[in-house]
Amino acid sequence: MKIDELDTxxxxxxxxxxxxxxxxxxxHCDQLGIRNRPHVKTHKIPELARLQIAHGAAGVxxxxxxxxxxxxxxxxxxxxxxxxxxxEQKLERLAALHRRINLQTVADSAEVALxxxxxxxxxxxxxxxxxxxxxxMNRVGVxxxxxxxxxxxxxxxxxxxxxxxxxxxPASFEAAAFFAKAREVCRHSDVTVPAIxxxxxxxxxxxxxxxxxxxxxxxxxxxxxxxIAAHGDASLADCAATLLVSVxxxxxxxxxxxxxxxxxxxxxxxxxxxxxxxxxxxxxVVVRCSEEHGVLQRCxxxxxxxxxxxVRVIPNHACIVSNLHDTAYAVRGDDVVAIWKITxxxxxx
Amino acid sequence: MKIDELDTxxxxxxxxxxxxxxxxxxxHCDQLGIRNRPHVKTHKIPELARLQIAHGAAGVxxxxxxxxxxxxxxxxxxxxxxxxxxxEQKLERLAALHRRINLQTVADSAEVALxxxxxxxxxxxxxxxxxxxxxxMNRVGVxxxxxxxxxxxxxxxxxxxxxxxxxxxPASFEAAAFFAKAREVCRHSDVTVPAIxxxxxxxxxxxxxxxxxxxxxxxxxxxxxxxIAAHGDASLADCAATLLVSVxxxxxxxxxxxxxxxxxxxxxxxxxxxxxxxxxxxxxVVVRCSEEHGVLQRCxxxxxxxxxxxVRVIPNHACIVSNLHDTAYAVRGDDVVAIWKITxxxxxx
Numbered sequence: 191m192k193i194d195e196l197d198t199x200x201x202x203x204x205x206x207x208x209x210x211x212x213x214x215x216x217x218h219c220d221q222l223g224i225r226n227r228p229h230v231k232t233h234k235i236p237e238l239a240r241l242q243i244a245h246g247a248a249g250v251x252x253x254x255x256x257x258x259x260x261x262x263x264x265x266x267x268x269x270x271x272x273x274x275x276x277x278e279q280k281l282e283r284l285a286a287l288h289r290r291i292n293l294q295t296v297a298d299s300a301e302v303a304l305x306x307x308x309x310x311x312x313x314x315x316x317x318x319x320x321x322x323x324x325x326x327m328n329r330v331g332v333x334x335x336x337x338x339x340x341x342x343x344x345x346x347x348x349x350x351x352x353x354x355x356x357x358x359x360p361a362s363f364e365a366a367a368f369f370a371k372a373r374e375v376c377r378h379s380d381v382t383v384p385a386i387x388x389x390x391x392x393x394x395x396x397x398x399x400x401x402x403x404x405x406x407x408x409x410x411x412x413x414x415x416x417x418i419a420a421h422g423d424a425s426l427a428d429c430a431a432t433l434l435v436s437v438x439x440x441x442x443x444x445x446x447x448x449x450x451x452x453x454x455x456x457x458x459x460x461x462x463x464x465x466x467x468x469x470x471x472x473x474x475v476v477v478r479c480s481e482e483h484g485v486l487q488r489c490x491x492x493x494x495x496x497x498x499x500x501v502r503v504i505p506n507h508a509c510i511v512s513n514l515h516d517t518a519y520a521v522r523g524d525d526v527v528a529i530w531k532i533t534x535x536x537x538x539x
Numbered sequence: 540m541k542i543d544e545l546d547t548x549x550x551x552x553x554x555x556x557x558x559x560x561x562x563x564x565x566x567h568c569d570q571l572g573i574r575n576r577p578h579v580k581t582h583k584i585p586e587l588a589r590l591q592i593a594h595g596a597a598g599v600x601x602x603x604x605x606x607x608x609x610x611x612x613x614x615x616x617x618x619x620x621x622x623x624x625x626x627e628q629k630l631e632r633l634a635a636l637h638r639r640i641n642l643q644t645v646a647d648s649a650e651v652a653l654x655x656x657x658x659x660x661x662x663x664x665x666x667x668x669x670x671x672x673x674x675x676m677n678r679v680g681v682x683x684x685x686x687x688x689x690x691x692x693x694x695x696x697x698x699x700x701x702x703x704x705x706x707x708x709p710a711s712f713e714a715a716a717f718f719a720k721a722r723e724v725c726r727h728s729d730v731t732v733p734a735i736x737x738x739x740x741x742x743x744x745x746x747x748x749x750x751x752x753x754x755x756x757x758x759x760x761x762x763x764x765x766x767i768a769a770h771g772d773a774s775l776a777d778c779a780a781t782l783l784v785s786v787x788x789x790x791x792x793x794x795x796x797x798x799x800x801x802x803x804x805x806x807x808x809x810x811x812x813x814x815x816x817x818x819x820x821x822x823x824v825v826v827r828c829s830e831e832h833g834v835l836q837r838c839x840x841x842x843x844x845x846x847x848x849x850v851r852v853i854p855n856h857a858c859i860v861s862n863l864h865d866t867a868y869a870v871r872g873d874d875v876v877a878i879w880k881i882t883x884x885x886x887x888x
Contacts, residue, residue, distance in 0.1 A: 197628045199887050231830060253831045273831065274787040276798070276847055279546045298790050301846045329832050330788040330796050337790075438623040439679040441647050441686075447679050449625070453862055453887050457806050481580060481858060482602045482622065482887070483678050497650045498625055509830060513802055514862070516885050536865050538548050538802055538831070 191526040193519075198436040198500060199450040201515040203413070203530075205522050207430035208238075211412050215394070216246040219406060222398055227251050227270055229389065229409035232509045234534035235518060236264020238412065243268075251389070251407045255280055255287070256537030262291050264533060270387070271295040272322070272357060272407070274302045274330060280539070281305050285313040294318040294354055298331045303345050310350035318354035319345050320387065323372070325358040325365035335368050339375035346381055355385030361397035361406070362388075369402050392421045415508040416467060417460050431511065431518075432469050432502040435484070437495045445487050446495045450503065451479040453514060458507040469502040476503060540875040542868075547785040547849060548799040550864040552879075554871050556779035557587075557761055564743070564760050565595040571747055576600050576619055578738065578758035581858045583883035584867060585613020587761065592617075600738070600756045604629055604636070605886025611640050613882060619736070620644040621671070621706060621756070623651045623679060629888070630654050634662040643667040643703055647680045652694050659699035667703035668694050669736065672721070674707040674714035684717050688724035695730055704734030710746035710755070711737075718751050741770045764857040765816060766809050780860065780867075781818050781851040784833070786844045794836050795844045799852065800828040802863060807856040818851040825852060 193202065219226040225248040230239050239250045239261050249268025252258040258269045269291060275284050287293055288309065297303040297319050310317035321341045324331030332338040338356060345353040356372055358365045369386050376383050388397060389407030391414075398406045410417075413431040414424040433454055439447040455465045455476060465476040465484065474493050478485040486493050486501075495501070505511045512518070513535055520528035542551065568575040574597040579588050588599045588610050598617025601607040607618045618640060624633050636642055637658065646652040646668050659666035670690045673680030681687040687705060694702040705721055707714045718735050725732050737746060738756030740763075747755045759766075762780040763773040782803055788796040804814045804825065814833065817823040823842050827834040835842050835850075844850070854860045861867070862884055869877035 197626065197888050273798075274846075276785055276787050277546065298788055299846060302787075324790060328791060328794070329827075329829065329834060331790060333790055333792070436625055438625050438651075439647055441673060441680060441682055442677060443682070445677070449622075450887070452805075452807070452859060453885075456801075457859070458801070478678075480678065481862075485678060497623075497648060510801060510806070513830075514885065515887075536802075536863065538799070538864075539546050 192524050193434065193521055193526060194524070196434060196519060196526065198434050199454045200434045201511065201518045202432050202434050202502065203518050203520050204430045205520050205527060207428060208412055211414060211428055211430060212242060212245045215408065215411050218395065218398060220246065224398060224403055225405040227387070227405050227407050228412065229253070229407050230257060230261055230534060232409040232413055232512060234512045234532045235530045236261055236266060236533060237530050239264065239266045242412065248405070249292070254537050254539065255283055256539050257534040259283065259287055260534035260537055262287060267291040269293055274298060276302065276305065281309040285309040288313040288315055288317055294320065296320045296322040296357060297341065297345065298322040300341065300344055303341065303348060303351065307348045307350050316350060316352050318352045320355045320357045320385070321345065323356055323358045323368060325368045326362055327359060331358060335371035336375055338372045339379065339381065342376055342381050343379055353381065355383055355387060357387035359388070360390030361393065361400060363400065366400040366402055373402070391418055392423055394423060410508055413508040416462055416504050416506045420462065426472060426504065429504045431508045432504055433466070433511070434500060434502050437497055437499045440495065440497055442492065444490070444492050445485045446493055448484045448486055448501070449482070451481045451483045453481050455479060455484065455503065455505045456507060456510040456514060458510050460506060462506045466503040466505045469504055541873050542783065542870055542875060543873070545783060545868060545875065547783050548803045549783045550860065550867045551781050551783050551851065552762070552867050552869050553779045554869050554876065556777060560761050560763060560777055560779060561591060561594045564757065567744065568747060568755060569595065573747060573752055574754040576736070576754050576756050577761065578602070578756050579606060579610055579883060581758040581762055581861060583861045583881045584879045585610055585615060585882060586879050588613065588615045591761065597754070598641070603886050603888065604632055605888050606883040608632065608636055609883035609886055611636060616640040618642055623647060625651065625654065630658040634658040637662040637664055637666055643669065645669045645671040645706060646690065646694065647671045649690065649693055652690065652697060652700065656697045656699050665699060665701050667701045669704050669706045669734070670694065672705055672707045672717060674717045675711055676708060680707060684720035685724055687721045688728065688730065691725055691730050692728055702730065704732055704736060706736035708737070709739030710742065710749060712749065715749040715751055722751070740767055741772055743772060759857055762857040765811055765853050765855045769811065775821060775853065778853045780857045781853055782815070782860070783849060783851050786846055786848045789844065789846055791841065793839070793841050794834045795842055797833045797835060797850070798831070799833050800831045802830050804828060804833065804852065804854045805856060805859040805863060807859050809855060811855045815852040815854045818853055
């Protein structure tokens, strides 16, 4: 099948670019001697998780239990579930998943650790738990190195749990200093720290070399997007995910209108002007969006496009785009070479 | 089943509030003698489209063909598809849908109208087409009353098509003046204007009484949301859609963290601070979101909540929330009384 035969809007993944992105990053991790554990949130597709592992990734990272279940169903057997798992329903599911695969998860409090212990005992199999730390994100995590070391000691003491290291998001020099201190406190109480895991595509080329780091988690790096290119971690030529859309109206004085809006691109902007740019002409911008319409302008003027013309848009934020689509079309040149179901889409539980 | 038995995050719909919202608006339309044709984009659930019709709606509005197909599959047989339908694949689907139900659609250009003619002839059944006008939204639509009347004449002249009126979004006094002028031009060329259709929940109580209007399209009115309440078209006590979420971390100095982020609430803000407010305490705000985490603060301080506590959040923008969830739970008080599949979610084609 050719791209021309696809209806619009459609999410396209350029396989040549994707593979180059995977290779480049894996080589970097190998050179540094750190584990690459990419986050599936950007693609939510088991085939791509397996491709990441085939390229050398040690396993993957998931943020929701439902995502991890979808990946396990798709043949992935080494998962870090980097989220505080709370509540008996989820703990039962966690135990069931833990029986099936090599699972590791996190905790940032004793309450969470005690729940994980129940799941581990129910599964009848020791569960590795990292201590999640807040090294500046102000979201979740133990906020001090001393507190992190104390939780590590607690986890080590709980029957059924294994303390497997410290993790944080995003990577930073402050995080490296935090973990150096936490390690030092652990050393005094004879707690071994098997791993230091950090993450984040922005800054990944620098941050993966931070002192002490043993594992790096990246999400967007396989697709890249307008935000990552603006940050300088990739170029627009490395962006593998685009939205194929059609022009549906040219009645505007200074714009044309396409059949994709916030339901196609999301409303994420993170400082970008508009919601995306054309693959073939980055000066043409999706300047405004409602749910089902996007308005294109080229340097403030009407682009030379007609009703029925099709264009490809590089979105601002690829991760959230994957959460809006049920299907992704893998392309090489003009050919559609695979159709992937985005099976972890919408797995918010 | 009780709400307490649901896992989180989950989209809850308060049926008492929903029914009151439906009744109140239908009564208003009946008093004004105009047709109520609600937009399914807010709920995307055939059961709710049928409930709207049972309350007196003349039919529903859809914006994407896939939404209209999902509604037809769910037993809805009168649909205005308020979107320029472009391309042979969609025109074939349009013809198939037109054979099944009472379908009406729109055009804002001759190109679109000529495509619709092919679909109507293929269906072997006359297709009603409204002329969509741009009365200030600067998105799609014929931008002048003279141009609108000219397109009406063209549609009337095309074998297979019936000109069924003018439509616009959003309703406004300017739109009423635009249509008065378009009607006048039509009168000179002997074109009857069967309907004037406008829409928009913001301002609906005033706008439905605009001169000349025969049909009003509302979306958000059945759920309402924080934006609609801020605009004054409903109160917070009329908000029927909430997100049930759990507190997953209390390690923050001045915040607690919940298991819903932009994948649960969307990143739509439209001038609101943060991403939602608690149903039981509107001073507690989801001040920041990443994809899977939300950060709650109460007047800038840490709310009195513990890990595992569950709260309900009124979102900023209900429509886009429905597009993120596969399931909605209908509740009365503490009881879950129905589980709806959001079958038109993600129907972007």
